[in-house]
Amino acid sequence: MATAYEKIAGGLRARIRAGELAPGDKLPSEATLVKESGKSGPTVQRALSVLQEEGLIEKRHGIGNFVRKPRTKALRDNCRHQWEKDRARESVELRKQTGATEHDTGLEIDDLVFYASYRKTKATAELAEVFGLPEGTPLLKRTYRTRYAAETAPFNLVTSHLVHSMVEGNADLLDDANEPWPGGTQNQLHTVGIELDRIEERVTARPPTPEETEELELLPGTSVIVLRKISYDIKDRVVDVSDITLPGDRTELLFTTRLERW
Amino acid sequence: MATAYEKIAGGLRARIRAGELAPGDKLPSEATLVKESGKSGPTVQRALSVLQEEGLIEKRHGIGNFVRKPRTKALRDNCRHQWEKDRARESVELRKQTGATEHDTGLEIDDLVFYASYRKTKATAELAEVFGLPEGTPLLKRTYRTRYAAETAPFNLVTSHLVHSMVEGNADLLDDANEPWPGGTQNQLHTVGIELDRIEERVTARPPTPEETEELELLPGTSVIVLRKISYDIKDRVVDVSDITLPGDRTELLFTTRLERW
DNA sequence: GAGTGGTCTAGACCACTGT
DNA sequence: CAGTGGTCTAGACCACTCC
Incomplete structure (x- = not known):
């Protein structure tokens, strides 16, 4: 402690x-800070970049800090999952009205813009283990952007993986031109006879990669929440593995755990 | 873009x-990097500090990067909550064996060191709103450290708030010398006739404050997960509000959502 | 053009680690 | 002591914003 830049940063933080x-x-x-502190320009800048990394300040070039x-x-x-399941067997008309994201945000479907892109891939060792299938098993990899x-x-940035052999029975499920699909993934799975039993979500956090910073337009001093969502069907098979990246400064996850009565 | 330090950082990142x-x-x-890149020392250092903030590298003074x-x-x-509820009415002997943390980590109780400190406070405007009680309502503020x-x-760093009037019926609950309490908070509440109905957990992420970095011994380039846990009893009252800070590089949260069958 | 932040240099000097 | 990283300076020059 007590380096010059830490003192300056500490004073401003206080x-x-x-x-x-x-x-x-x-x-x-x-x-001004150079004059007040009696230190050099780079030292003052270092103090400010410390505060920026902490997410306390925002630097605007040519304007100020x-x-x-x-x-x-x-x-x-997480009630979105039950909500989506309930709607998976509803009529197309009803399903078209809103999706799970609109349910969360309370927005109309027109307020959102949606991109999807599908690709056929083979399971990496890591994904194969999660699915409990051999490495190289054909998968349908789907990437989504919603804004x-x-x-x-x-x-958010979403990458979903489905087992190709489970969904190829319905050719519509293989074409990203059908997105956004009314009723979402649970309805898609329903068309090939799959019913979900439970969803596991694993959450962690880390600083963003430069690519994530770019795509999510993150400011320096922001973290990302990384969520891996695994969907199990009623036969206890893993049917979907999704990796979701969310901006930490704009996202709150809510999980409700109901407890059995005594 | 394409500044000197970004090029150096990009090359190493690749x-x-x-x-x-x-x-x-x-x-x-x-x-070596100064020689290879033809740039100055501070520029190379800046490149390395970028990688450090991304969590990619670790700097060790006097040793290397x-x-x-x-x-x-x-x-x-999150099944820890149901597990803890099930044990809340068991015998002391059974409850003493393990707590929820040991349940999560699979460790023996002797592998963990536990600190707790209680204080009586008054509800801030923010907490009062969550509890649905007037500002200034007496609370029992409990802080925990487990390692x-x-x-x-x-x-983790835990701060729990209980409503003082709900727990003062049992004087043992007001004394931090009784921690670690066998059976945890749900058993403590059981001694004053409170049964939990559900637990809400709100999760977000951000860079750590200097204090959190210090206490959790975080390396630069690490995020923290911030979790607010709200416990509701069967009368739908908020009985506990806890704020929990977890190191992003050492923690994974698992939430399982069970879905109703068709 | 005035004001503000961003990048970079060359080199001095300090601090930590291992032999 | 040699090697390695950490801090700091004084000043040059560039880039963005606003008037």
């Missing part, structure tokens, strides 16, 4: 936490 | 991803 510098406020210019505002978080509720119509960045 | 530099391997020394190894993750399974006996850093 002022931000005390509310003296409120979210949205402009920090003193770097030139600002206290970062908390972003409103989109909720992703608000009003924004440019998607709010 | 070599790491290709496996040419495997986890645990030592990177070329900074002096190394490709970071993935850490083994402790699993936190492996073999390690120095705790694997």
